[in-house]
Structure formats: structure tokens, C-alpha cells
Amino acid sequence: MSVPLDAVPDPSLRYEVREDGPVVTHTNRAFDATFGQPQAGTPLRECLNEEPVGLDADVASGICSALAETGTVDVTSQSSAEGALRLRAVDSADSNDDEGLLTLAAVESDAENSIGVENIATVVSHDLRNPLDVAKAHLRAARERGDAEHFDRVDEAHDRMERIIEDVLTLARGDGTITPSEPVALDDVARDAWSTVDTNDASLGVSSDLPTVEADQSRLQRLFENLFRNAMEHGSTGPRATESNEESPAGSSLAVRVGTTADGGFFVADDGVGIPEGDRHRVFEPGYSSSDRGAGLGLTIVERIAEAHGWAVSIPAASDGGARFEFHTNSTE
Known part of the structure; x- marks a missing residue:
């Protein structure tokens, strides 16, 4: 399957190899x-050498020669506009031999990368310690009193630690660019994700007109799971909201809804306490959380999964005062 050009989050171009060399x-x-x-x-060669890309002329020529001869390139070079760039030819299975896709990804400086690693390390050291202390306390109580209920609390603490570890591994590995492998029905994935999350007495309303999207199903389910957990950790009892064309069970303290946006994408919203307008630009930062129950990694992963699919994510003001995450993507129907 060909990689959709706008599904690639990094600056990218398609080229065709002609007699005089590759052209954009x-x-x-x-x-x-x-x-x-x-x-x-x-x-x-002209596109890469001249401003604003501004690669060295010899580097630009070498890249073009390699693409024309082998179709393979993976080099890092300095550009005048963006600093260090990694230029890499991405395989596109159904392209002709004389066509290809080239990505130009900015390379993080050691200082920037170090700050990101330090932020995640701080979050992990703090947030793993909390459920670990909880598990230790309940184990002591179980030994002293023989109350089996304490083992349930230990299991919950272990589950919490496992989720933190999974989140950190996801961030460390990175999702990169995802080549969607199949059409995925959003309503099915949303319900599957809901069934894996401890939702207490919250309810899920799923719009009947949700689109089908080209996506990696397992990563898309992880995106929903993290959004649902975020709602459980930060939501609270709020006014019940309804949406047209939705199946919404009644009688729960927190309502979570998955619906269709005006541009054919989808949203996940709840009727909880919402996100202060001044904090909306920070919620995707590693370690940001307004609750002591969250590690501050879940929404970072949500954003990265969306970007890897080539989707834009936004947090508009919600009509019912809760949190609303919108995903803008090209659906298949």
C-alpha cells in the first residue's frame, strides 16, 4: 500500500526519476x-540545494544520484533553514521503480532530547512510586489482618504500574509514520477500548454515523483507551449531555461521547470538569496532569498516535463544559 503523502507528519515530497535526474x-x-x-x-537537486532548504550542493547532488541509482537514501545533513535534517527515502510498495517518497525530518538537538528524557524520567520516578507504596501498604495490612480485600487493592496498584510502563515504552519507541493497513470502523474500536478501561459507573455514547477510517487498529484502540482513562481520571459528576444520532445509556455520573465532527473526522468528549482554556496548549506535554491519579503521559501518546496517522488533533471549547478532543482526518466514507 502506498504511503498517503499527507499521512506523513514530517515534511515530505514525492519525486520521479527522469533522464536528467529526479524531479519533484x-x-x-x-x-x-x-x-x-x-x-x-x-x-x-535544485529544491534541496536552494533556499529555504539550503543543503550543501554536493550533498544535494549525492542524494539525487542515490535516488536515481538505488532509490535508497538515509542521510543527516545541515540545512540553512531547519538545522540538521534527516533525509530518508520511504518505501512505497505500489510505486513504479522511477518514483519515490523522500522525508525531511528535523533532528532534535542533544539538549532538546535531554530535556524530553529528563521530563519522562521525572514523571516515571514519581508516578511509579505512588502505586508501589500503595501496594506495599496493602500487603502489610493483608499480612496483619488477613483481609482479602487488600489483595484487590494490590492488583489495582500493579495494573496502574503496568499502564505507566506501557506508556513510557510507547513514548521511548515512538510510533513514527503509520502506514494504515485496513479500513477500521471507529464505533467498533471505541467500544472495544471502553471494555478494557475501568470506567466505574460512567457511560459511553457512540454516534451512529461515525465514519470508517484508514488506520492501524491496535494503535487507534490505544488512542481511545488513553482518552477514556483521561476522562475517568479528570472527569467528575456533571450535567448530562446528549448528541443527536447517539446511543447513550442513561443514569451514570459521567457521560463520555464519541461522535462525528463537521469536517468528517471524529471527537471524544465528556461532561466532566473540562480543561481550563489556559492549559489546553499544555495537555499534550509529557508529564502534564491536573490530577494526582495520572502520570501525564496518556495524552502525549494520543497526540503522537494521531500525528503518526497524519491526523490533526485540537481541543475546542465544549458546549457542556467538559473536555472535547477533535481529530481531523480523511475518512473512507
């Missing part, structure tokens, strides 16, 4: 926003 045929939105939009048919 298409660019994605990320490329246009970062470097401007070159004309179709522009020689790739």
Missing part, C-alpha cells in the same frame, strides 16, 4: 508549511 512531483502540507511549495517538475 508533489509535496505534503508539512513540507509546504516549512519550506514553501515548489512547482511540480522542479529538479530535486
